[in-house]
Amino acid sequence: MLPLDFVLFLQIIIFLFITPGTPRIVIVSYSMNYGIRNCVWTAFGDITANFIQATLVIFVLGTFLSESPTFLNFFKWIGVIYLLYLAYDVYKSAPKDINSKIISSKSVFSFFKDGFLVAGTSPKAWLFFPLIFPQFIDFNSNYVVQFFILITTYVVLDFLSLIGYAILAQKLIIWIKANPKTINTISASVLVVIALIIIVTQQY
Numbered sequence: 189m190l191p192l193d194f195v196l197f198l199q200i201i202i203f204l205f206i207t208p209g210t211p212r213i214v215i216v217s218y219s220m221n222y223g224i225r226n227c228v229w230t231a232f233g234d235i236t237a238n239f240i241q242a243t244l245v246i247f248v249l250g251t252f253l254s255e256s257p258t259f260l261n262f263f264k265w266i267g268v269i270y271l272l273y274l275a276y277d278v279y280k281s282a283p284k285d286i287n288s289k290i291i292s293s294k295s296v297f298s299f300f301k302d303g304f305l306v307a308g309t310s311p312k313a314w315l316f317f318p319l320i321f322p323q324f325i326d327f328n329s330n331y332v333v334q335f336f337i338l339i340t341t342y343v344v345l346d347f348l349s350l351i352g353y354a355i356l357a358q359k360l361i362i363w364i365k366a367n368p369k370t371i372n373t374i375s376a377s378v379l380v381v382i383a384l385i386i387i388v389t390q391q392y
Contacts, residue, residue, distance in 0.1 A: 191324045191334040200320070201342055205349035211306050212353045213378050214274060218299070219357035226299050231350040233303025235343040238313060242339045245317040246325070264387075266309045271383040274302065279376035 191197065211234050219227050307313060325334045 191338050192326050193324055194337075197324045197338065198341070198345075201345060204316075205346055208353075209312075210271065210310065210379070210382050211303065211350060213382070214302065214306055215350050215353045216357040217376075218302075219354035220361050222294060222299070224351070224354045224358055226294070226296075227351065227354040229296050229299035230303035231347050231354075233300040233305075234307040234350060235347050236300075237304045237306075237308035238317075238346060239339060239343055241308070241313055241317045242321060242335070242342070245321060246331075246335050268383045268387055270305050270309055271379050274306070275376040275379035275383070279373060 215227050215230060218230055321338065324338055325331050
């Protein structure tokens with residue numbers, strides 16, 4: 189049994205995934221600095237956090253999140269602090285030499301952790317899953333099956349879009365190899381701007 193308005197759900201999440209948000213900015217920067225292979229672990233961290241968020245919302249927390257501004261504010265500030273840390277880390281990282289076979293000194297866990305924390309501390313994600321995600325589930329029917337259809341669709345498309353951004357970034361790196369620090373500066377600046385926007389606009 190397909191969830192309610194499954195096509196509409198696809199349209200919403202595809203729009204979300206093609207919009208350059210925080211996870212995509214991180215993926216682009218990491219792709220250029222560490223290579224696509226390492227971005228796979230960051231993408232796995234992202235979708236793992238999303239799977240946990242969706243599971244908690246549907247089976248544990250229910251409407252608690254949407255009615256708890258203190259909880260959302262906590263994640264908001266944790267997310268802001270981590271974004272600022274990532275901006276600093278991205279800015280000071282040494283750009284990858286295109287011809288170099290030494291891709292990264294970061295551990296697999298570090299890449300996974302960055303993806304997990306960026307997605308896991310996102311207030312937008314904590315609002316999407318309790319407010320939008322359940323709208324596509326008929327709780328009078330077999331909602332467990334519907335949940336797994338929705339979350340599988342979500343994480344697969346999310347993962348593919350993240351890797352797509354990583355591949356695109358590798359194509360773009362040829363254009364900026366004459367000034368390789370540029371992407372680090374741009375990415376760090378965008379992360380700072382996103383953090384500031386979250387502070388100003390996301391009030392709970």
